[in-house]
Amino acid sequence: MTPAPTAAPAAPVLDLDRLTRRYGSLTAVDDVSLRLPAGARHAVIGPNGAGKTTLLNLIAGTDRPDHGTIALNGTDVTRASTARRSRLGIARSFQQPSVISELTVLDNIVLAGWPHHPKRRGAWRSPSRYRQHAESAGQHLETVGLADLAHRPASTLSHGQRRMLDLAAALAGDPRLLLLDEPAAGLTDGDIGRLLAILGALPASVAIVLVEHHVEVVAELATSVTVLAAGRVLVTGPTREALAHPEVRDAYHNTGPMAGEEPEHEATDLVTGTTEARG
Numbered sequence: 001m002t003p004a005p006t007a008a009p010a011a012p013v014l015d016l017d018r019l020t021r022r023y024g025s026l027t028a029v030d031d032v033s034l035r036l037p038a039g040a041r042h043a044v045i046g047p048n049g050a051g052k053t054t055l056l057n058l059i060a061g062t063d064r065p066d067h068g069t070i071a072l073n074g075t076d077v078t079r080a081s082t083a084r085r086s087r088l089g090i091a092r093s094f095q096q097p098s099v100i101s102e103l104t105v106l107d108n109i110v111l112a113g114w115p116h117h118p119k120r121r122g123a124w125r126s127p128s129r130y131r132q133h134a135e136s137a138g139q140h141l142e143t144v145g146l147a148d149l150a151h152r153p154a155s156t157l158s159h160g161q162r163r164m165l166d167l168a169a170a171l172a173g174d175p176r177l178l179l180l181d182e183p184a185a186g187l188t189d190g191d192i193g194r195l196l197a198i199l200g201a202l203p204a205s206v207a208i209v210l211v212e213h214h215v216e217v218v219a220e221l222a223t224s225v226t227v228l229a230a231g232r233v234l235v236t237g238p239t240r241e242a243l244a245h246p247e248v249r250d251a252y253h254n255t256g257p258m259a260g261e262e263p264e265h266e267a268t269d270l271v272t273g274t275t276e277a278r279g
C-alpha cells in the first residue's frame with residue numbers, strides 16, 4: 001500500500017539566519033539566528049545595549065542588516081520595505097506609544113487599520129466606508145479594553161491607556177507577527193495584569209516577539225526566550241530553561257564568564273525544537 005502523502009511542514013512565521021548589524025566598530029546584533037513557528041510566544045531579553053531593539057528594528061525593516069537574512073512565513077523580506085512587511089503581516093508597538101493625541105481614540109485605530117482594510121480607498125470621503133473602518137476599529141478597542149473611551153481625544157488617556165491604544169493600533173492590521181518593544185514599561189501592576197490578560201487571549205494565529213525587562217511578564221507570556229548579550233545569542237530555548245541558565249544571571253550582572261567568550265554558531269529551531277550548527 002502506498003503511504004498517504006504527508007503535508008509539508010508550515011514555514012516558520014519568522015526565520016532569522018545569521019543576522020548582523022554593525023554601527024561603525026560596534027556590532028549591535030552579531031550573527032543571530034532564530035526560527036519561530038506560527039503562533040509563537042517568544043521573548044528577547046538581555047542587559048541594556050544587548051541589541052534587543054536593534055533586532056526588532058531589523059525584523060520590522062526600520063533598519064537593515066549588514067549580513068544575514070529575514071524570512072516571514074517563507075518569504076524573504078530582508079530587503080523589503082516596512083510597508084511591504086506590514087502588508088505581509090508584521091506589526092509593531094514601540095517603547096514610546098505612537099499615538100496621535102489630536103485624534104480620538106477610535107480614529108487612531110481607524111487610521112492604523114486603514115492601509116490594511118480591503119475597502120481602504122476613499123475611506124475619508126464616504127461615510128459608509130468610514131463606518132466600516134470604525135466598526136473594525138471598535139472591535140480592536142474592545143480587545144484592549146478601551147471601547148468606553150472611543151470618542152475621547154487620545155490626549156486625555158493615561159500612560160497605561162496610551163500603551164493599550166498603541167497595542168490596538170498594532171492589532172488593527174490583523175498581524176501574523178506582533179513585535180512588542182517593552183510593552184510593560186512604566187505600567188502599574190494593575191495595567192501589567194490587564195496587558196498580560198489581553199496578550200494571553202490573542203489567537204494562536206498571531207505570533208508574538210516581545211522585548212521586555214520585566215522577567216515576570218516574560219515568564220507569564222513567553223513559551224520560549226532568546227537571551228542576547230553584546231549582540232550575541234547567549235541562550236535560546238524554553239522559557240523556564242533559558243531563565244534558569246546560570247550564564248543568564250551572570251550576563252545580567254555583567255560579571256560572568258560570557259564576557260568576550262566566542263560562542264559556537266547555532267540556530268535553535270523552535271519549530272522542531274532542535275538545535276543545529278549553521279554556517
Ligand SMILES: Nc1ncnc2c1ncn2[C@@H]1O[C@H](COP(=O)(O)OP(=O)(O)OP(=O)(O)O)[C@@H](O)[C@H]1O
Pocket residue numbers: 023026028046047048049050051052053054055
Ligand atoms: N543608530 C545607532 N547608531 C549607533 N549605535 C547604535 C544605534 N542604535 C543602537 N546603537 C547601539 O547598539 C547597541 C545596541 O542597542 P539597542 O538599543 O539595540 O540595545 P537594547 O538591548 O535594546 O538596549 P535597551 O535595553 O537599553 O533598550 C548599543 O550599544 C547602542 O548604543
